Amino acid sequence: MNIVVCVKQTPDTAATVSVEDGVVSWGDSPLVLNPWDEYAVEEALRIREAHSGQVTALSLGPEAAMEALKLALAMGCEQAILINDPALEDADPLVVSKVLAAAINKIGEVDLVLFGRGSVDNDTGITGPQVARRLNWPVLSLVADITSLDPEGRTIAVERMLDEGRQLVRGPLPAVVSVVKGINEPRYPSFMGIRKASRSEIPIWSTADIGLDEVPTPAMTWPEIFAPTKVETECEMIEGETPEEVAARLADRLIEEKVI
Amino acid sequence: MDFSLTAEHEMVQKMVRDFAQREVAPTIKEWDRKQDMAPHILPRMGKLGILGVCFPVRYGGQGMDFISLGLVCEELEAVDTTLRVVMSVHTGLAGLTILQWGTNEQKKRFLEPLAHGDLIGCGAFTEPGAGSDIAAIQATGKRDGDQYILNGEKMWISLATKADIAIVTVRTIPDAAKSSRSLSTFVVDLHSPGVTTGDIHGKLGVRAGSTGWISLQDVRVPVENRIGEEGEGFKVTMSALDSGRYTVAAGATGLIRASLKASVDYANERRAFGEPIAKHQLIQVKIARMAQDYEIARLLYLKAGWLKNQGVRNTRETSMAKQFATAASFTAASEAIQVHGAYGYSDEYDVERFMRNARGALIYEGSNEIQILIQADYALGHRRDKPLRCEMPVYDPIDWQEA
Amino acid sequence: MANKIFVYIDHFGGQVLPASWEAVGVARSLADQLSSGVTAVVLGHEVEGIANQSIEYGADQVLLGDDPELKDYRPELFAGTLSHLAAEAQVLILPTTSRTRELAGMVAVDLETGMAPDVISFEIDGDAVLATRPIYAGKLLTKVVCREKRPQIITLQTRAFPKPEPESDRSGEVVRVEVVIGEIVTEVTGYKPSEAGVSLADAAIIVSGGRGVSNNPKLTPPNEITDEKEQEIWRSQQGFALVRDLAETLGAAMGASRAAVDAGYIPYAHQVGQTGKVVSPDLYVACGISGAIQHLAGMRTSKMIVAINRDSEAPIFKLARFGVAGDLFDIVPALTQALKERLGK
DSSP states (O other): OEEEEEOOEEEOTTOOOEEETTEEEOTTOOEEEOHHHHHHHHHHHHHHHHHOOEEEEEEESOGGGHHHHHHHHHHTOSEEEEEOOGGGTTOOHHHHHHHHHHHHHHHOSOOEEEEESOOTTTOOOOHHHHHHHHHTOOEEEEEEEEEEEETTTTEEEEEEEETTEEEEEEEESSEEEEEOTTSOOOOOOOHHHHHHHHHOOOOEEOTTTTTOSSOOOOSEEEEEEEOOOOOOOOOEEOOOSSHHHHHHHHHHHHHHTTOO | OOOOOOHHHHHHHHHHHHHIIIIIGGGHHHHHHHTSOOTTHHHHHHHTTGGGTTSOGGGTSOOOOHHHHHHHHHHHHHHOHHHHHHIIIIIIIIIIHHHHHOOHHHIIIIIHHHHHTSSOEEEEOOBTTBSSOGGGOOOEEEEETTEEEEEEEEEEEETTTTOSEEEEEEEOOTTOSSGGGSEEEEEEETTSTTEEEEEOOOOSSOTTSOEEEEEEEEEEEEGGGEESSTTOHHHHHHHHHHHHHHHHHHHHHHHHHHHHHHHHHHHHHOEETTEEGGGSHHHHHHHHHHHHHHHHHHHHHHHHHHHHHHTOOOHHHHHHHHHHHHHHHHHHHHHHHHHHGGGGGSTTSSHHHHHHHHHHTTTSSSOHHHHHHHHHHHHHTSOOOOOOSSOOOOOOHHHHTOO | OOOSEEEEOOEETTEEOHHHHHHHHHHHHHHHHTTOOEEEEEEESSOHHHHHHHHHHTOSEEEEEEOGGGSSOOHHHHHHHHHHHHTTOSEEEEEOOTTHHHHHHHHHHHTTOOEEEEEOEEEEETTEEEEEEEEGGGTEEEEEEEOSSSSEEEEEOTTSSOOOOOOTTOOOEEEEOOOOOOOOOOEEEEEEEOSSSSOSTTOSEEEEEOGGGGOOTTOOOOTTOOSHHHHHHHHHHHHHHHHHHHHHHHTOEEEEOHHHHHTTSSOGGGBBSTTSBOOOOSEEEEESOOOOHHHHHHHTTOSEEEEEESOTTOTHHHHOSEEEESOHHHHHHHHHHHHHHHHTO
């Protein structure tokens, strides 16, 4: 199996994120491998362990995103590639999907592309489906379980997590899969992996390297980023002698407020 | 001069931090209340390679350096002291002592299972009547053919009831000219006949860990389990404490960091007199002190770790690092309680546990009073390091990572 | 003249998701502002009833793609047809569901245009829609706009816009359209019912439990459970049973904090927060949840928050309208009882 796992570097979810003059900052919180992508990396590694082959971690981002790729290497990916091009600074999902699809084509003979269900920063959750569309491969998104995978028969069967329950789908390879939390328990990088990752040279590809003669123009722009207005709620503490008394008062207040 | 950590160090740090935060932090208060050690901790630390982080790969370790060992301890104790105690006694007292003084055969036999956590190790030196005064050890070992027969009581032994093997120092030459030449050190299989162990409850701190006693009654130990020569036990034990102390120093640094972080978070949230208490200067004094102490403690242990990597004796530097960091960690935790006010006094918050946990380290692995005497002796020229028959090997990444 | 505003109606098992009607409402008001009409797109099999309903909710025209091949949602088939139908639209509006997010993204690729998911509000700026959507799980908001390309595609965050009242006397036309069926490659082989009961996404009330649900000191696990972890899980099940009773009394969905999910107390489908579901119900009752920043990010836009937690200093109380500093094991069953009496259940 030749597997590509697309990853992104994001601020830690514990970060307090703020914005000043349109620039987003997250204080001294670390940048990490997008938490949802950890599940994708883990799933890629498990598939490789079961069916052999190799896993390539692919990221589009600034040079700092090397750190996220190094983590993927330390977890056990065979190689990592960073797509970094100043021309891609304002890339929107449409551009990102075009670039990733071109890179996947350049890697060549890929059987499976894995994504996390989204990224915890922009959280559009559409990069996987868009890349699939560009590759003209089927997309199996929100996958909670890969129930069977047959590299020779070129088929994959999954359980997708819809709001209404799970949808069982079978499709051919190559395919694009986006995974949700719960599909696995991501491993920590091993010390051996850490050593290998910290010594590895991660190649940087430009748009020219992946055969895009010109950088596509983004369709979307972000004229303004701002903090939501703080809702000042005064918390009314409900007190009483017994739990029953507290509960009765709270129930009365909820009915008064017409929320139930 | 380069104060930056390598990419490798940073990844080690993050990996151990993630482990401790994800797998230990959520339940640590419950285990602390129960006065018991979460059963998954030792197997997980073994499986992840943390227990053998700084042993050479050919002995089953991960081939990382002593700085990594320090960083691991800092990260672990930032969550709970009991985790770092595991590193002190299993990796430090047991593992590193065997690495330094053991024969190749002993290293092969013991380090590999220790590295993977297949065997858990501890160090058993102190006795009901012998703490800092190692030369006053009462436990005895009598040679009987190709065996020794060990008798005695060891007390305040971390992991006593969890460990499979203990590094035990006993008196084997009762008539030696100097009592320090009368000691020998052994690897004792704690499953052998005559060994009984128990936990001590009612400790002030490290309640989510195991601290206990080991009783030896006519325990037969093969001569090939002796670490070092007959009569070398004092030196072996002192080396063990050098290794253990380093982990204590690094860990206490993590405890200062945790107290600082808890205090900063709380001071920014909690309001009094119409503003966050972080705006109050007397709170700021406490925060500044913690920040400074963290920095000093960190520099001290990292320097000791760097010396260890070079293979340079570091008894003096490690002593300073241990004494400073443990004292500062107790102060920081106590001040963190003050920052938290009455809430800090309750176990809803972490800081009261930090303070209870910090207190022990002022006593164990050489009390802080002993550390001051060591430092004074060096400064006054009363003490000079003499070469040991077995020095801790220089950290050579190529050699240590060779399979 | 062709309608400028298109809206996609998402449905499952013959039922239209309420969020789809919210989208029709938005499409209607946008069309009124632009003096145009609303075209709804309904794709599926035996979904004519849904087409008629769409008119009642505000569509002027419905493009109905009814085909046995569309019985089950499959992104490739649905995207192909939708791209074909909506190619000339000025704005294409969809609800945000586990189907439409990717569907909108794939249509955007087909039509080489911009797409903004999870939109919570918007304004008209010239002939463009300036949409506001949360980023960093709502810690920040961003305005996004697609100036040049058409259609502009937005998916609306569930419950961010009001659901219009249906008017049974509204009139409109239903036009049957050909569906674009290319090479069919995937096959839906079945469904498993939801683990979550009431879906978190469109619940008006959510009752959530945190890690604290396993901490009831008054409970002793049965003797046959000896493993510590299993005892903990058993305790958590007793705790979540209390949360579930309250949820059922209120007709609410059941949520959980990440800590509770990670500890194995409850499936991931229930997780509220930055790495779970971002929700915005009318009432959010947090039981034994202290309020980690990731959790708050996922529920902070709830219209009213009630917090029940032992530690009265917990961050959750900063967002709460009503708070109880107490043990959830005492308060939650008492509240369930009090509400049952008052709601006549």
